[in-house]
Amino acid sequence: MKEEQAIERVLRTAKLSLTDSEKKAYSKDMKNILDAFAALDEANVDGVEPAFQPIEVKDRTRKDVVEASLSQKDALANTKNKKDGYFVGPKAI
Numbered sequence: 001m002k003e004e005q006a007i008e009r010v011l012r013t014a015k016l017s018l019t020d021s022e023k024k025a026y027s028k029d030m031k032n033i034l035d036a037f038a039a040l041d042e043a044n045v046d047g048v049e050p051a052f053q054p055i056e057v058k059d060r061t062r063k064d065v066v067e068a069s070l071s072q073k074d075a076l077a078n079t080k081n082k083k084d085g086y087f088v089g090p091k092a093i
Contacts, residue, residue, distance in 0.1 A: 003030045 007023055007030050010016075018026070072085055081088045 003027045003034065006030050006034060 007026055011018060076082045079087065
């Protein structure tokens with residue numbers, strides 16, 4: 001695929017529009033990107049298993065333990081913006 005065709009395809013997919021001069025400016029960048037991916041096609045991967053996760057992922061869970069929560073009074077202790085036992089915020093419409 002030529003750089004111009006690739007740029008047109010990317011622009012259509014992203015629903016963007018560029019001027020001809022902008023397309024020309026991005027053409028060099030697109031060529032460099034396509035050349036980098038073409039180099040990957042030349043890599044010998046015979047016998048190599050695909051690695052979908054470069055680092056082993058382990059689930060880290062904790063026990064679901066019921067703990068005492070703060071009282072309403074304790075929760076409001078460090079704020080000046082309170083009224084009648086509730087937080088006070090800016091007025092919404």
